[in-house]
Amino acid sequence: MSSNIALWNSFSKQYPQQDDASINKDAHYIIEWIESHGISFENYSLLDIGCGTGAFSIPLAQKKAHITALDISYDMLKIVHDKSVECDVGAFITLQHDSWSTFSRAQTFDIVLASMTPAISSTYDIDCMLQATKSLGIFVGWKRYENNTLLDLLLLAHNAPEHYSNRSVEVKEFLHTLEKASIAYNVHYFPTTWKRAYTYEEAKNYAYKQLLNRQIFPQEEKIDAILHDIMVDNRIVSENxxxxxVVLFSKCALLKEFSLVC
Structure with a gap:
């Protein structure tokens, strides 16, 4: 666990934050889609698994949900704390430093959310998420990962073009588990794009972290060659x-109601 903590702490320095334009756009789009089903978050308990820098924890706390923000990274949680103070929603957020694999299974929440997180990377992780859910669950994952211009070059150079995933389960696998458990759901797919601009050193750090996270040994000469080749005006831009x-599932008897009172 300590090695994972160190890895994700290092990611936090470059990880997009809640007020990042692309993160903000996707999170608000997803929240609006959920609310279009008549869902209100106010006064309900909500577990945000792998909360990262608070892309969902902050806006949902602003809607007066009582958030438990769970993450393996101290540094990610520090960002959530600072942002919650800045947005005056600290009273609605409880920070939980833990991994999903060791988090207490005795706790349940009205709503459980997991978005683009490697914390949900197996059928067992999904089952634990379902067990923690009293009424409603929200899962956000890949339908298809099309490209990341910088990462694609790095993976190809290291002869590992198949390692595109962030190791979280794909939507189809999540839906398969729901269907096996006879849990009703609604699913919505949408395209998303975003760009990241790096200095040379930031891009090199990014390259090492991404490769190591995929258990690929970084080859410095290949990384340097790629970065020098695509650098423009001392910046390296990656387009994704x-x-x-987004999956909204209900453990209540009537799916069409999406009621929080089962």
């Missing part, structure tokens, strides 16, 4: 395109 899916 994918199709995400």
């Amino acid at each position: 395109k994918s199709i995400k899916g």
Whole structure:
């Protein structure tokens, strides 16, 4: 666990924060889609698994949900704390430093959310998420990861073009588990794009972290060659395109009601 903590703490320095334009856009789009089903978050308990820098924890706390923000990274949680103070929603957020694999299974929440997180990377992780859910669950994952211009070059150079995933389960696998458990759901797919601009050193750090996270040994000469080749005006820009899916599932008897009172 300590090695994972160190890795994700290092990611936090470059990880997009809640007020990042692309993160903000996707999170608000997803929240609005959920609310279009008549869902209100106010006064309900909500577990945000792998909360990262608070892309969902902060806006949902602003809607007066009582958030438990769970993450393996101290530094990620520090960002959530600072942002919650800045947005005056600290009273609605409880920080929980833990991994999903060791988090207490005795606790349940009205709503459980997991978005683009490697914390949900197996059928067992999904089952634990379902067990923690009293009424409603929200899962956001890949339908199809199309490209990341910088990462694609790095993976190809290291002869590992198949390692595109962030190791979280895909939407189709999540839906398969729901269907096996006879849990009702609704799913919505949408395209998303975002760009990241790095200095040379930031891009090199990014390259090492991404490769190591995929258990690929970084080859410095290949990384340097790629970065020098694509650098423009002392900046390296990576463009990302994918199709995400958001799943809203209900453990209540009447799916059409999406009621929090089962």
